[in-house]
Amino acid sequence: MNSTIETILGHRSIRKFTPEPIEHEQLQTIIQAGLAASSSSMLQVVSIIRVTDSEKRKQLAECAGNQAYVESAAEFLVFCIDYQRHSTIKPDVQVDFTELTLIGAVDSGIMAQNCLLAAESMGLGGVYIGGLRNNAARVDEILSLPGNTAILFGMCLGHPDQNPEVKPRLPIDVIMHENQYQTLNLDTIQAYDQAMQDYYANRSSNQKQSTWSQEVTGKLTGESRPHILPYLNSKGLAKR
Ligand SMILES: Cc1cc2nc3c(=O)[nH]c(=O)nc-3n(C[C@H](O)[C@H](O)[C@H](O)COP(=O)(O)O)c2cc1C
Numbered sequence: 064m065n066s067t068i069e070t071i072l073g074h075r076s077i078r079k080f081t082p083e084p085i086e087h088e089q090l091q092t093i094i095q096a097g098l099a100a101s102s103s104s105m106l107q108v109v110s111i112i113r114v115t116d117s118e119k120r121k122q123l124a125e126c127a128g129n130q131a132y133v134e135s136a137a138e139f140l141v142f143c144i145d146y147q148r149h150s151t152i153k154p155d156v157q158v159d160f161t162e163l164t165l166i167g168a169v170d171s172g173i174m175a176q177n178c179l180l181a182a183e184s185m186g187l188g189g190v191y192i193g194g195l196r197n198n199a200a201r202v203d204e205i206l207s208l209p210g211n212t213a214i215l216f217g218m219c220l221g222h223p224d225q226n227p228e229v230k231p232r233l234p235i236d237v238i239m240h241e242n243q244y245q246t247l248n249l250d251t252i253q254a255y256d257q258a259m260q261d262y263y264a265n266r267s268s269n270q271k272q273s274t275w276s277q278e279v280t281g282k283l284t285g286e287s288r289p290h291i292l293p294y295l296n297s298k299g300l301a302k303r
Contacts, residue, residue: 070184075229077188078132080221085137089185093220096181097174103166109174110145112206113138119205123217126202127194136219140178141195141202142171144300146211158211159302164295171215182220192217199294213298228266231258233275252276 064072085093094111102108114120117134123141124133133139144167146158179189193216195202202214237251256274263271295301 067184070180073229074180074183075188075227076190077221077223077225077227078190078219079223079225080132080136080188080219081224082135083137083222085182085187085220085222089182089187090138092185093178093181093187097178100170100174100177102170102174106149106166106170108145108149108163108167109171110143110147110212111174112141112143114141114206122205123195123202126198126205127192127217128197130192130194132190132219133192133217135221136189137221138219139192140175140218140220141206142175142215142218143206143208144168144171144213144215146300147209150211159299161301161303164213164301167213167300168215175216175218179218179220186222187220188223189218189220192219196288196291199288199291200297203294203298208298210299213295213300225268227268228262231255231262 090113097109097111114123120134120139123139124130127133144164146156146163146167149156150158175191179191182189195214195217199214206214208214233255234251237247237255252275256276259275259278260273263273292301
């Protein structure tokens with residue numbers, strides 16, 4: 064196994080950081096790694112807002128549902144869809160298609176993961192913060208986003224002050240189908256539920272009694288941030 068694969072397979076989110084800053088050069092390399100990612104039609108539709116202002120960090124931590132690491136991480140980056148650049152270059156571009164919002168979300172995810180892996184390869188750690196979308200409009204206001212841009216998620220980065228276990232994933236057979244969609248084998252899910260139950264019960268922090276099926280079906284039974292479509296529409300995105 065090469066060191067790139069080792070870094071990828073060793074991933075686990077880090078939510079506790081030492082106060083040590085990330086060096087300027089390191090951060091530049093992390094962002095450069097993000098910029099090197101593929102980009103749909105080379106649209107380059109992502110903006111990253113680095114939040115260094117401690118008051119704004121505090122407000123963003125609250126917006127994300129009081130996630131303390133948004134404040135305590137050495138770096139906090141907010142990834143945004145950005146069609147403002149394109150509409151500045153040519154004001155009559157049509158950026159309100161849902162397809163273009165999907166492109167922005169996909170490209171942002173790809174860029175962000177390059178950043179996180181680059182950071183992890185340097186011994187740093189991090190975690191994505193989708194919780195920002197709990198209060199998308201307020202986050203947008205704090206960061207003074209213009210029209211045709213929208214927040215997607217944040218990312219905490221820093222020196223790890225914890226060493227959590229790697230979380231088991233669904234087996235390859237469940238995720239990868241051959242030539243056509245294959246019906247879900249519930250026995251495989253049962254085995255995975257057992258593995259996740261053991262993981263939850265024995266992990267070093269936040270232990271609980273639950274299975275993967277219980278967790279995800281619980282989450283998908285309620286509404287999922289129904290304010291997001293109106294938010295995107297208010298930014299001139301995903302209207303048709
Ligand atoms: C887009 C995205 C948003 C996420 N948002 C949050 C978040 O707001 N807070 C948090 O603690 N973890 C968040 N996570 C981390 C996931 O909970 C985590 O990746 C998942 O449980 C798997 O654990 P692992 O990353 O340690 O393997 C997010 C992950 C992704 C990909």
